[in-house]
Protein backbone atom coordinates (compact mmCIF):
# COMPACT_ATOMS: atom_id res chain seq x y z
CA UNK A 187 0.00 0.00 0.00
CA UNK A 188 1.12 3.55 -0.53
CA UNK A 189 2.49 5.52 2.38
CA UNK A 190 0.51 8.38 3.83
CA UNK A 191 2.02 11.71 3.03
CA UNK A 192 0.71 13.84 5.85
CA UNK A 193 -0.01 13.54 9.54
CA UNK A 194 -3.65 14.30 9.24
CA UNK A 195 -5.99 11.35 9.02
CA UNK A 196 -6.60 11.24 5.29
CA UNK A 197 -8.07 8.45 3.24
CA UNK A 198 -9.90 5.66 5.00
CA UNK A 199 -8.46 2.36 3.82
CA UNK A 200 -10.64 -0.67 3.22
CA UNK A 201 -9.43 -2.32 6.40
CA UNK A 202 -10.98 0.36 8.64
CA UNK A 203 -12.10 -1.54 11.73
CA UNK A 204 -14.74 0.82 13.08
CA UNK A 205 -16.34 1.22 9.68
CA UNK A 206 -17.26 -2.45 9.83
CA UNK A 207 -20.61 -2.23 11.56
CA UNK A 208 -20.91 -5.99 11.71
CA UNK A 209 -18.15 -6.29 14.33
CA UNK A 210 -19.30 -8.03 17.49
CA UNK A 211 -18.00 -7.24 20.96
CA UNK A 212 -16.01 -10.48 20.97
CA UNK A 213 -14.16 -9.36 17.83
CA UNK A 214 -12.30 -6.82 19.96
CA UNK A 215 -10.74 -9.53 22.10
CA UNK A 216 -7.25 -10.75 21.21
CA UNK A 217 -6.29 -13.85 23.14
CA UNK A 218 -2.54 -14.57 23.41
CA UNK A 219 -1.68 -18.24 23.07
CA UNK A 220 1.10 -18.00 25.64
CA UNK A 221 1.65 -21.74 25.93
CA UNK A 222 4.68 -23.88 25.02
CA UNK A 223 3.12 -26.54 22.78
CA UNK A 224 0.89 -26.79 19.72
CA UNK A 225 -1.40 -29.21 21.54
CA UNK A 226 -2.12 -26.73 24.33
CA UNK A 227 -2.56 -23.91 21.83
CA UNK A 228 -5.02 -25.86 19.70
CA UNK A 229 -7.02 -26.87 22.77
CA UNK A 230 -7.41 -23.16 23.65
CA UNK A 231 -8.35 -22.38 20.05
CA UNK A 232 -11.05 -25.05 20.25
CA UNK A 233 -12.30 -23.74 23.57
CA UNK A 234 -12.28 -20.03 22.68
CA UNK A 235 -12.76 -19.99 18.90
CA UNK A 236 -16.34 -18.68 19.20
CA UNK A 237 -15.56 -16.21 21.98
CA UNK A 238 -12.61 -14.10 20.82
CA UNK A 239 -11.73 -12.15 17.69
CA UNK A 240 -8.07 -13.03 17.21
CA UNK A 241 -5.50 -15.48 18.51
CA UNK A 242 -2.07 -14.03 19.15
CA UNK A 243 0.94 -16.23 18.41
CA UNK A 244 4.02 -14.86 20.14
CA UNK A 245 7.65 -15.83 20.24
CA UNK A 246 7.26 -18.67 22.75
CA UNK A 247 4.76 -20.65 20.70
CA UNK A 248 6.21 -19.70 17.32
CA UNK A 249 9.71 -20.83 18.22
CA UNK A 250 8.40 -24.03 19.79
CA UNK A 251 5.96 -24.96 17.04
CA UNK A 252 7.14 -23.19 13.88
CA UNK A 253 4.95 -21.53 11.26
CA UNK A 254 2.71 -24.59 10.98
CA UNK A 255 0.92 -23.42 14.10
CA UNK A 256 -0.16 -20.23 12.28
CA UNK A 257 -1.62 -22.29 9.45
CA UNK A 258 -3.28 -24.71 11.89
CA UNK A 259 -5.02 -21.88 13.78
CA UNK A 260 -5.97 -20.25 10.51
CA UNK A 261 -7.57 -23.47 9.29
CA UNK A 262 -9.32 -24.17 12.59
CA UNK A 263 -10.58 -20.70 13.41
CA UNK A 264 -10.67 -18.72 10.16
CA UNK A 265 -8.38 -15.84 9.39
CA UNK A 266 -7.95 -14.99 13.04
CA UNK A 267 -4.21 -15.11 13.62
CA UNK A 268 -2.11 -12.23 14.86
CA UNK A 269 1.60 -13.03 14.57
CA UNK A 270 3.30 -11.03 17.28
CA UNK A 271 6.97 -11.47 16.39
CA UNK A 272 7.97 -7.80 16.76
CA UNK A 273 10.19 -7.91 13.68
CA UNK A 274 13.26 -5.73 13.66
CA UNK A 275 15.76 -6.12 10.79
CA UNK A 276 16.92 -4.65 7.49
CA UNK A 277 14.23 -3.88 4.86
CA UNK A 278 14.94 -6.86 2.57
CA UNK A 279 14.70 -9.32 5.44
CA UNK A 280 11.58 -7.65 6.82
CA UNK A 281 9.86 -7.77 3.42
CA UNK A 282 10.54 -11.47 3.05
CA UNK A 283 9.47 -12.23 6.62
CA UNK A 284 6.23 -10.37 6.05
CA UNK A 285 5.56 -12.27 2.85
CA UNK A 286 6.11 -15.56 4.69
CA UNK A 287 3.76 -14.47 7.45
CA UNK A 288 1.01 -13.65 5.00
CA UNK A 289 1.47 -16.99 3.19
CA UNK A 290 0.61 -18.73 6.45
CA UNK A 291 -2.53 -16.68 6.85
CA UNK A 292 -1.62 -14.14 9.54
CA UNK A 293 -3.99 -11.19 9.52
CA UNK A 294 -1.67 -8.95 11.53
CA UNK A 295 2.05 -8.96 12.18
CA UNK A 296 4.04 -6.66 14.45
CA UNK A 297 7.18 -4.72 13.52
CA UNK A 298 9.24 -2.45 15.73
CA UNK A 299 9.03 1.29 15.06
CA UNK A 300 12.66 1.81 15.93
CA UNK A 301 14.08 1.33 12.45
CA UNK A 302 12.45 4.62 11.48
CA UNK A 303 9.98 5.81 8.89
CA UNK A 304 11.93 4.88 5.78
CA UNK A 305 12.13 1.23 6.68
CA UNK A 306 8.49 1.12 7.75
CA UNK A 307 7.45 2.75 4.48
CA UNK A 308 9.55 0.31 2.47
CA UNK A 309 7.94 -2.62 4.24
CA UNK A 310 4.42 -1.19 4.04
CA UNK A 311 4.74 -0.48 0.31
CA UNK A 312 6.10 -3.94 -0.48
CA UNK A 313 3.55 -6.09 1.21
CA UNK A 314 1.83 -8.08 -1.54
CA UNK A 315 0.45 -10.68 0.87
CA UNK A 316 -1.85 -8.15 2.48
CA UNK A 317 -0.98 -8.97 6.09
CA UNK A 318 -1.67 -5.84 8.09
CA UNK A 319 1.28 -4.22 9.80
CA UNK A 320 1.02 -3.08 13.39
CA UNK A 321 3.92 -1.01 14.72
CA UNK A 322 5.16 -1.63 18.24
CA UNK A 323 5.47 1.81 19.78
CA UNK A 324 7.16 1.38 23.14
CA UNK A 325 7.48 -1.73 25.24
CA UNK A 326 5.76 -1.07 28.53
CA UNK A 327 8.64 -2.81 30.28
CA UNK A 328 10.78 0.27 29.54
CA UNK A 329 10.88 2.87 32.30
CA UNK A 330 12.10 6.46 32.38
CA UNK A 331 15.60 5.35 33.41
CA UNK A 332 15.86 3.02 30.40
CA UNK A 333 14.70 5.76 28.05
CA UNK A 334 17.31 8.11 29.43
CA UNK A 335 20.14 5.58 29.06
CA UNK A 336 18.96 4.84 25.52
CA UNK A 337 19.53 8.49 24.68
CA UNK A 338 15.97 9.75 24.42
CA UNK A 339 15.41 13.46 24.87
CA UNK A 340 14.26 14.77 28.23
CA UNK A 341 10.70 15.47 27.13
CA UNK A 342 10.22 11.78 26.26
CA UNK A 343 11.84 10.61 29.49
CA UNK A 344 9.43 12.85 31.42
CA UNK A 345 6.40 11.84 29.36
CA UNK A 346 6.82 8.47 27.56
CA UNK A 347 3.33 8.90 26.06
CA UNK A 348 4.67 11.72 23.90
CA UNK A 349 7.23 9.28 22.50
CA UNK A 350 4.44 6.80 21.77
CA UNK A 351 2.57 9.56 19.89
CA UNK A 352 5.64 10.44 17.84
CA UNK A 353 6.14 6.78 16.93
CA UNK A 354 2.47 6.54 16.01
CA UNK A 355 2.90 9.47 13.62
CA UNK A 356 5.96 7.86 12.03
CA UNK A 357 4.12 4.55 11.61
CA UNK A 358 1.02 6.20 10.16
CA UNK A 359 2.98 8.38 7.72
CA UNK A 360 4.88 5.28 6.58
CA UNK A 361 1.62 3.47 5.77
CA UNK A 362 1.48 0.99 8.64
CA UNK A 363 -2.04 -0.12 9.45
CA UNK A 364 -1.92 0.55 13.15
CA UNK A 365 -0.12 0.64 16.45
CA UNK A 366 0.38 -1.33 19.65
CA UNK A 367 0.17 1.02 22.62
CA UNK A 368 -1.21 1.12 26.13
CA UNK A 369 -4.86 1.90 26.82
CA UNK A 370 -3.71 5.20 28.30
CA UNK A 371 -2.59 6.39 24.87
CA UNK A 372 -5.39 4.93 22.75
CA UNK A 373 -7.58 8.04 22.78
CA UNK A 374 -4.73 10.40 21.85
CA UNK A 375 -3.58 8.15 19.02
CA UNK A 376 -7.11 7.86 17.61
CA UNK A 377 -7.76 11.58 17.96
CA UNK A 378 -4.61 12.53 16.13
CA UNK A 379 -4.30 9.80 13.53
CA UNK A 380 -7.91 9.03 12.79
CA UNK A 381 -10.41 6.24 13.06
CA UNK A 382 -8.86 4.05 10.37
CA UNK A 383 -5.52 3.73 12.13
CA UNK A 384 -5.86 0.50 14.12
CA UNK A 385 -5.11 0.68 17.83
CA UNK A 386 -4.39 -2.52 19.74
CA UNK A 387 -3.80 -2.32 23.48
CA UNK A 388 -2.33 -4.94 25.85
CA UNK A 389 -2.33 -4.51 29.63
CA UNK A 390 -6.08 -5.06 30.03
CA UNK A 391 -7.59 -6.15 33.34
CA UNK A 392 -11.31 -6.51 34.06
CA UNK A 393 -12.15 -5.21 37.52
CA UNK A 394 -13.15 -8.71 38.67
CA UNK A 395 -9.80 -10.36 37.94
CA UNK A 396 -6.83 -10.67 40.16
CA UNK A 397 -3.75 -12.06 38.39
CA UNK A 398 -1.30 -13.57 40.88
CA UNK A 399 2.04 -11.72 40.85
CA UNK A 400 0.77 -9.51 38.04
CA UNK A 401 3.56 -7.92 35.98
CA UNK A 402 1.26 -5.50 34.16
CA UNK A 403 1.45 -2.09 35.80
CA UNK A 404 -0.51 0.56 33.91
CA UNK A 405 -3.62 -1.52 33.38
CA UNK A 406 -6.94 -0.46 31.90
CA UNK A 407 -10.35 -2.20 31.98
CA UNK A 408 -11.80 -3.63 28.74
CA UNK A 409 -14.60 -1.08 28.88
CA UNK A 410 -12.25 1.88 29.27
CA UNK A 411 -9.89 0.68 26.54
CA UNK A 412 -12.69 0.28 24.01
CA UNK A 413 -14.36 3.53 25.08
CA UNK A 414 -10.99 5.21 24.49
CA UNK A 415 -10.97 3.98 20.92
CA UNK A 416 -9.03 0.69 21.04
CA UNK A 417 -9.98 -1.56 18.13
CA UNK A 418 -8.45 -4.63 19.75
CA UNK A 419 -7.58 -5.44 23.35
CA UNK A 420 -5.08 -8.15 24.26
CA UNK A 421 -6.30 -10.14 27.28
CA UNK A 422 -4.43 -13.24 28.36
CA UNK A 423 -4.33 -14.44 31.94
CA UNK A 424 -7.77 -13.14 32.99
CA UNK A 425 -9.21 -15.56 30.40
CA UNK A 426 -6.63 -18.36 30.40
CA UNK A 427 -6.52 -18.72 34.19
CA UNK A 428 -10.26 -18.38 34.76
CA UNK A 429 -12.14 -21.44 36.01
CA UNK A 430 -14.21 -21.24 32.83
CA UNK A 431 -12.20 -19.40 30.12
CA UNK A 432 -15.09 -19.25 27.64
CA UNK A 433 -17.35 -17.73 30.31
CA UNK A 434 -14.62 -15.18 31.20
CA UNK A 435 -14.36 -14.20 27.53
CA UNK A 436 -18.15 -13.85 27.30
CA UNK A 437 -18.19 -11.65 30.38
CA UNK A 438 -15.49 -9.42 28.89
CA UNK A 439 -17.47 -9.20 25.64
CA UNK A 440 -20.45 -8.05 27.73
CA UNK A 441 -18.35 -5.22 29.16
CA UNK A 442 -17.16 -4.27 25.69
CA UNK A 443 -20.78 -4.18 24.46
CA UNK A 444 -21.58 -1.71 27.19
CA UNK A 445 -18.78 0.57 25.96
CA UNK A 446 -19.76 0.48 22.29
Ligand code: C5P
Pocket residue numbers: 218220242244325326327388389390402420421422423424
Ligand atom coordinates in the same frame (compact mmCIF):
# COMPACT_ATOMS: atom_id res chain seq x y z
O1 C5P B 1 -3.25 -10.24 29.78
P1 C5P B 1 -1.84 -10.72 29.92
O2 C5P B 1 -0.98 -9.83 30.76
O3 C5P B 1 -1.75 -12.17 30.34
O4 C5P B 1 -1.25 -10.66 28.45
C1 C5P B 1 0.04 -11.07 28.21
C2 C5P B 1 0.29 -10.93 26.73
O5 C5P B 1 0.26 -9.57 26.36
C3 C5P B 1 1.64 -11.49 26.33
O6 C5P B 1 1.47 -12.25 25.14
C4 C5P B 1 2.47 -10.28 26.05
O7 C5P B 1 3.40 -10.48 25.02
C5 C5P B 1 1.44 -9.25 25.65
N1 C5P B 1 1.85 -7.91 25.99
C6 C5P B 1 2.23 -7.06 25.01
N2 C5P B 1 2.65 -5.80 25.31
C7 C5P B 1 2.69 -5.39 26.56
C8 C5P B 1 2.31 -6.22 27.59
C9 C5P B 1 1.88 -7.52 27.27
O8 C5P B 1 2.16 -7.42 23.83
N3 C5P B 1 3.06 -4.16 26.82
